[in-house]
Amino acid sequence: MINNILRSFLVLFFIFFTITANANDRTLIFSAIPDQNQSQLNQRFTKIATYLSTTLNIPVKYVPVKSYAAAITAFRNNQVQLAWFGGLSGVRARSSVVDSEAIAQGKEDTEFVTYFIAHHSTGLKKSAQLPDSxxxxxxxxxxxxxxxxxxxxxxxxxxxxxxxxxELFNRVGFSGNHSRTIALVQTGAYQLGAVNYKVWENELSNGKIDPEKVSIIWKTPSYPDYQWSVRGDIDTVWGKGFKNKIKNALLNMKDPALLEAFPRSAFISADNDDYLPILHTAKKIGLID
Structure with a gap:
């Protein structure tokens, strides 16, 4: 009888040890929309992977993608479990995986803006509204x-x-990312462009923008934008409460070097309802059915 109890205990211990070991061996994979030069993104998110690995005490890996659509597909197919999305890409990604959630956003992401920029040859100056010209x-x-x-x-x-x-413009292009938009307008390849204000300010501070060649002519009203999103099955796969562990790790990211890489002053809590204005706007202009 004692031998049977001991044998049962050892079997249960082996099962528990195997599950625990497998959980620790798994790697949490995350990605991000490629909104800037890829080398900048690799530098930023490799640091974030190291931070999350240390904080969560599991292997965490950043995997780059080549397009916004690829980031959404990777999230949908469980190739990544966590992602740094823009407002629209986040809405699209979460809709493809049941119960997925936005869990954190940059403090600045509650009131994001777009800059409209122009090459100096247009003669356009900063104004209170988009000019007729x-x-x-x-x-x-x-x-x-x-x-x-x-x-x-x-x-x-x-x-x-x-x-x-x-209908409005003589020619319309899609640069692929904000850094390239700035470069195309600065060289005069395009006369006008629209760019993420954070990327503009970061490029300006890094000396990559010549104010004599390209300048801001209008900025939009504010809107919600970037956020961290997790798949809806994260707790089922990784264990109860794991989503909150990730969220707390992001909210407690205080290292100025990590925050500056985004650049953000802090991360704050977010949820799906914060991005309903993005969903409604996308539907209004036909980008989402």
């Missing part, structure tokens, strides 16, 4: 799936001119 010029958005580089600027263009971008 926009019509007929060349314009570049960022990525087709970008909140700050496409969704919100297109919404405000349509609201101001009552025309689609293709």
């Amino acid at each position: 926009f019509a007929g010029k060349n314009f570049t958005f960022g990525s087709k799936g970008s909140t700050s580089g496409r969704l919100m600027p297109e919404f405000y263009l349509r609201e101001r001119f009552k025309k689609s971008p293709s």
